[in-house]
Amino acid sequence: MATKGRIRMLLSFSCFLVLMGHSYSQRDKLLQGGELKDGDELVSAFGKFKLGFFTPSKSPKSSERYIGVWYYKLKDRTSQYPEEYPLPRYHTPQFQSTKVVWIANRxxxxxxxxxxxxxxSSDGNLKIFPNGENPIAxxxxxxxxxxxxxxxxSGNLVLHELHSNGSIKGMLWQSFDYPTDTLLPGMKLGINLQTGHQWFLQSWRTxxxxxxxxxxxxxxxNVTNQLTVWWRGQVDRTSGHLLNGKFKLWDASGYKFRYTSNEQEKYFTYSVxxxxxxxxxxxxxxxxxxVDDSHLVDDSSLPITPCSVFDEYCESDxxxxxxxxxxxxxxxxFGMMSGDGTKFRESDNMTLDDCRLKCYMNCSCVAYAATxxxxxxxxxxxxxxxxFIESNDGNSRExxxxxxxPGFGKNKWWTGIVITLAVAVLMILLCSLSDLARRTYKRKEEKRWQSLMVVLLVPLLCYFCYLAGRKLMAEGSQYS
Structure with a gap:
């Protein structure tokens, strides 16, 4: 019996070793002389992050491959956005199970x-070696x-220098110093005052x-108490001041931000x-x-809406x-235009969204397209x-x-007539009031200036109301 018990224990221990060996076979290190092929992965301790090759789109036309780090096996706080909000890329079908947080060769x-x-092996740097092409450092x-x-x-990819015995001598480089579009806990947004290196996020192009x-x-x-969002180099919006771990204008659920300033660096970071x-x-x-892991952080980033008919320009932004x-x-x-348009330089790296905004801001623009x-x-x-000429031949494009x-601008002439009649009634009423005020104060020398002001301002007010009615009538007749 004792012998059988020892055999069972030995078998159980052997199975345990096999399982443990399998669970730790996923490597988190790339050593000198080793390589990571397309399809292989590095896996961080406890399996939260993976590094490997990936393609952003599963479209058959897309063959572009990138080295990236992503969250693996997401389970919580991945709720969908309301329909009116643009969906982030990681809620599209190809990213339902992973969130790419850093890219080496974007x-x-x-x-x-x-x-x-x-x-x-010649210089100790990490590089991508395409088959038969120059390496990408x-x-x-x-x-x-x-x-x-x-x-x-933490998701940080670190290049270490090693002693001859294989122990770590020191850190030479880390991906956290070069974020792409995503800030993880431990990353910084700010500036190194000694080297001038800046930590910032930059969106994907599309x-x-x-x-x-x-x-x-x-x-x-120059403004170190808040974060700033720039659009093509222009200030788009800010986070507002930091107070008690939260930005005034941003709502990141449960995220606690902290600002650090010393002789070496100034930066923001967060924990959760x-x-x-x-x-x-x-x-x-x-x-x-x-966005954070579950929702929009900044409502002011919502899509633009058209101006009202009384505004030549939108005044808010x-x-x-x-x-x-x-x-x-x-x-x-789908089709073509009857003439040539104005093309922006390729070096401007414009997206379709940028093109849309350029068209909206150009009063004579009637169409736009990606080149x-x-x-x-x-x-x-x-x-x-x-x-625009609609067609489906080889020269057609979106x-x-x-x-x-449809429906807007029809039968709007009556609105102008109603406003004009309202203005006329208002004018009669105000003129009657001005006459009453004049008679009330005509015997009081010290009150004469009040009567004069009423007499002068009432016609001016009526005139502006009249112009407003004329403008609305013109809008209605233009689109009827």
Missing amino acids: NTPILHKSATLRID ITSVVAARNTSVTLEQ EYSPAQGSFTVGMDP SEDITSYPMLQIDWGGNL KRFRMCNSIYYSFSSS NRENDTGCEIWSRGTA IYVEYKH
Whole structure:
């Protein structure tokens, strides 16, 4: 019996070792001489983060491959956004189970699956080696040849220098110093005062292109008590002042922000309890929406709306000033324009959203389109005098064309007549009041100036009301 018991215990222990060996076979380090092929992964301790090759879009046309770090096996706080909000990329089908939080080669994609990730034995730097092409450097540090790379539990990818016995000598480089569009706990937004290096987030160019986009989040060196969102270099909005761990204008549920300032650096960072979320993040998406792991952080990033018919421009935001009437919008159609448009430079790295805004801000713009059809980048706009021609031949393209909303502007002439009659009645009433005021105070010398002011201001007020009625009548007749 004792012998059988020992055999059972030995078998159980052997199974335990096999299972443990399998669970720890997933590596979190890349050593000198090793490589990570497309399809292989590094897995952080406890399995929260993975690093490997990925493609942002599962479209058959997309063959671009990137090295990235992502959250793995999300379980909590992944609620969907309301329909009126633009959906972040990680709520699209290809990202329901992963959230990409850092990308090594966002501006230099690989166009095949034959690349490998390894440490260059000549200089100790981490590089991507495409098959038969020049290597893409991820790190560029003056390093000893004996180095290793570790994907840490925090999601930080770290290049270490090693002693001859394999122990860690020191850190040479870390991905947390070079965030892409996502801020994780432990990352910073600010500036290193000694080196001048800045920590900031920059959005993807489009929903499926991780290249540097139009929106940036960081700290203005001259305004250090808040964070700033820039659109193509222009201040778009701010977070408001930090007070008790929260920004005045941002709502990041359960996130506690902290500001640090010393002789070496000035920066913001944040922390969040595991009880609130196991997958914290603050991300600026390709459309300029600031989101955390569950919802929009900043309501002021919502899409623009047309101006009213009485406004030549929208007054709330200089970036969104438009000349278009409320009766007009832009609709996607396939075809071509009758003439050439104005093309912006490729170096401007414009997205379709940028192109839309350029058109809205141009009073003569009647259509706009992306010049790069594969990823909806680049911009061409057309002015009045050109017409859209619907077609489905080889020269056709998707163009957003100005059109009038059906039903708007019809039978609006009566509104102007009603306003004009109301103005006439108001004029008669005010003139009667002014005459009454004049007779009441005519014997009081000290009150004469009041009567004079009434007599002068009433006609002026009536005149402005008359102009308003004329403008509305003109709008109604124009679109009827």
